[in-house]
Amino acid sequence: MTSPPITAQAQTPAPQTTPVRGRRRLRRLSRRDIPVLVVLLGIPVLLDLALIWATTVASIGLSFTSYNGVTAIKWVGLRNYEQIFTIYLPFWTAVRNNLLWLGVLGLVATPLGLFFAVLLDKQIRFTRVYQSIFYMPVVLSLAVVGFIAQLIYSRDYGVLNSLLGRGSHPIDWLGDSKINIWAVLVAAVWRHAGYVMILYLAGLKAVDPALKEAAVIDGANERQTFFRVVFPTLRPINIIVVVITVIEALRAFDIVYAINSGRNGLELLSVLVTANIVGEASRIGFGSAIAVILLATSIGFVIAYLTQIIREDRQ
Amino acid sequence: MSRSPADRPGGLPMTSRRSILRGALAGASAFAVPAALAACGKSDTGSGSGGSTNKNVTFGSNYSDDVPKKAIADVMAKMQSDKGYTVKVNTVDHNSFQENITRYLQGSPDDVFTWFAGFRMQYFAAQGLATPIDDVWQTIGANYSDAFKKASTGQDGKMYFVPFYNYPWALFYRKSVFEAKGYQIPKTIDEFKTLCAKIKTDGMVPIGFADKDGWPAFGTFDQLNMRMNGYDFHVALMAGKQSWTDPKVKNVFDLWAGLLPYHQPGSLGRTWQDAAQGLVSKQSAMYLLGSFVAQQFQPADLPDLDFFAFPEVDSQYGQDAVEAPIDGFMVSHKAKNVAGAKELLKFLGSADAQNVYLKSDPSDVGANKQADASGYNAIQKKAATFIGGAKQISQFLDRDSNPTFASTVAIPAFQQFINTPGDIDSLLKNVDAQAKSIYAAGN
Numbered sequence: 001m002t003s004p005p006i007t008a009q010a011q012t013p014a015p016q017t018t019p020v021r022g023r024r025r026l027r028r029l030s031r032r033d034i035p036v037l038v039v040l041l042g043i044p045v046l047l048d049l050a051l052i053w054a055t056t057v058a059s060i061g062l063s064f065t066s067y068n069g070v071t072a073i074k075w076v077g078l079r080n081y082e083q084i085f086t087i088y089l090p091f092w093t094a095v096r097n098n099l100l101w102l103g104v105l106g107l108v109a110t111p112l113g114l115f116f117a118v119l120l121d122k123q124i125r126f127t128r129v130y131q132s133i134f135y136m137p138v139v140l141s142l143a144v145v146g147f148i149a150q151l152i153y154s155r156d157y158g159v160l161n162s163l164l165g166r167g168s169h170p171i172d173w174l175g176d177s178k179i180n181i182w183a184v185l186v187a188a189v190w191r192h193a194g195y196v197m198i199l200y201l202a203g204l205k206a207v208d209p210a211l212k213e214a215a216v217i218d219g220a221n222e223r224q225t226f227f228r229v230v231f232p233t234l235r236p237i238n239i240i241v242v243v244i245t246v247i248e249a250l251r252a253f254d255i256v257y258a259i260n261s262g263r264n265g266l267e268l269l270s271v272l273v274t275a276n277i278v279g280e281a282s283r284i285g286f287g288s289a290i291a292v293i294l295l296a297t298s299i300g301f302v303i304a305y306l307t308q309i310i311r312e313d314r315q
Numbered sequence: 316m317s318r319s320p321a322d323r324p325g326g327l328p329m330t331s332r333r334s335i336l337r338g339a340l341a342g343a344s345a346f347a348v349p350a351a352l353a354a355c356g357k358s359d360t361g362s363g364s365g366g367s368t369n370k371n372v373t374f375g376s377n378y379s380d381d382v383p384k385k386a387i388a389d390v391m392a393k394m395q396s397d398k399g400y401t402v403k404v405n406t407v408d409h410n411s412f413q414e415n416i417t418r419y420l421q422g423s424p425d426d427v428f429t430w431f432a433g434f435r436m437q438y439f440a441a442q443g444l445a446t447p448i449d450d451v452w453q454t455i456g457a458n459y460s461d462a463f464k465k466a467s468t469g470q471d472g473k474m475y476f477v478p479f480y481n482y483p484w485a486l487f488y489r490k491s492v493f494e495a496k497g498y499q500i501p502k503t504i505d506e507f508k509t510l511c512a513k514i515k516t517d518g519m520v521p522i523g524f525a526d527k528d529g530w531p532a533f534g535t536f537d538q539l540n541m542r543m544n545g546y547d548f549h550v551a552l553m554a555g556k557q558s559w560t561d562p563k564v565k566n567v568f569d570l571w572a573g574l575l576p577y578h579q580p581g582s583l584g585r586t587w588q589d590a591a592q593g594l595v596s597k598q599s600a601m602y603l604l605g606s607f608v609a610q611q612f613q614p615a616d617l618p619d620l621d622f623f624a625f626p627e628v629d630s631q632y633g634q635d636a637v638e639a640p641i642d643g644f645m646v647s648h649k650a651k652n653v654a655g656a657k658e659l660l661k662f663l664g665s666a667d668a669q670n671v672y673l674k675s676d677p678s679d680v681g682a683n684k685q686a687d688a689s690g691y692n693a694i695q696k697k698a699a700t701f702i703g704g705a706k707q708i709s710q711f712l713d714r715d716s717n718p719t720f721a722s723t724v725a726i727p728a729f730q731q732f733i734n735t736p737g738d739i740d741s742l743l744k745n746v747d748a749q750a751k752s753i754y755a756a757g758n
Binding site for chain 1: 413414415416417418421442443444527528529580581582583584585589718719722723726727728730731734745748749752753756
């Protein structure tokens, strides 16, 4: 009821005054618009500042301190970082494992998912059944995948050793720090491939069949059709898949935590952050420093990727 | 991450806060709170005569397994019937409780909470997170030996802890196996090695072993270090007053490396429960663990279980030291009902309460001298004598040392040693560097 007069009021003075640009733009907003804007923009901005930026800045600040959560915070400069890089042995194992995780998800799981998607897109028989089978692990939490992995890999009662007929000389798949990361990666790939498959399957369904027909008429074989015509049209999906793969690799946590709390060859940066901060240890400054390193790595990936995308878009 | 076990602890402060609110409302005795706080300052029990005594106490419990949880409920029921106090028990998963202890104590902790004796108790007492309870000890003190009293004293000389029960670490074996094969209990490390070699040729695993969770290997180290270098050196090392690069420590790891071939292989992928099953099924001949290994035995098999002290390494130290961690209780610094909390502790420190608890427990020994031993099984009786005869009692590596050091340095280092026992020097050099930094920082 009240809105028409207000808009009228707001509109009438506009043509009269035409001084500075900024002011004119402000005047276009009605009296009611401003509070609405303040509320609608302000709340998310405040939440963003408080929950994301403030905590990030706090973590960075804490990473230069020694703090056990109770007694006063002590400034120690770069000591935490120096110790992480020099004497904290699990750190380099964790870095290696995170990179390994990224490499395997990116180079094995993702192409595997794409391959499944292409096969299933061909409308072969029982395609729905296969689809469900491949997608099933995605529904499971990684912690559950971790428990399943233990049942399969366990040295004493695992299925795998019996299947391999190694009853008398069992392989310690999860206890041997040289091989356990690979055993876990197999489980992670099992899950990630299904995830990627569903994304690509959705993308493939959206590809215009006319494009494929045109390619075939122009004499392209199946491989050429896929790599030259279909795959480029999947670009938006590719972006999502790359982002998801990087995120999954950097935030990996649950599966190793479920298996052995992320120790003995299964260290990951996320686990080390938790072990130092959340555990009884309460070595908050030290853990924050690891978190900052993880943050810097993630930002590195994000920036590298975004510049790549922006550059491609400009061309 | 939302479903990871690490997130479960998050629920802990919330539950307790809610329950405290509920307690405050239901109790409708908000006026009693300031009174109780004032009483705390004067370290005065102040109960009784007033008539306005708050008879509601909250209790943060890590007795999360079914059997102990039920036993604690029975104890609290007795508190209710004997003293008229209503105890609200907030049970949290054992490991989560430990991991969250710092945040729990700073948030809204319960009046009384379960904890461990030794350095681990002193650490939190020194941070001001616990209320001193010297007056409780005036009541219960006569029933505790000096070793218990020492283990309950903070670095400032005040009492902070009431012991409930303890249990010994030793080499457990099945009598029937030793009888059938004609094995003798080894007294010295050489006899022990000979026995291990013989067991191995007999086709059994000499020493059951599991270290997936990281802490069981602490038990082996503690035994070897105390036998080889004595209790005093061990405790000094734990407290950060001795160097891990000391040749004495290296000797311990050398001795351990010599024994590793007799340990059950694949230990880093196995839990202690699975290793205990090896002892139950007679695949392993011996197992170095706390007496809680008895929990894995069926009642019918229990009489066949027995133990002996870790053999002597250096005659100077003999078999003097016994590792017997004490579990018990403390009062939080933010306790709402300090007077009630102290009444609860007096009760928990009594033989009555411990008798109720031990009825359902096949492996622990009451801390109170007057605790009724008539209901003990053979293991408990032997454990009581074993601990009673100890010249020194250690707690456990992660209870005698700084918690940060134990969880972030010792566990990875010991696991690495078990994986590659060859490179002891560089490993110890690293442990020493990290230990120095952690103990210097005081956290």
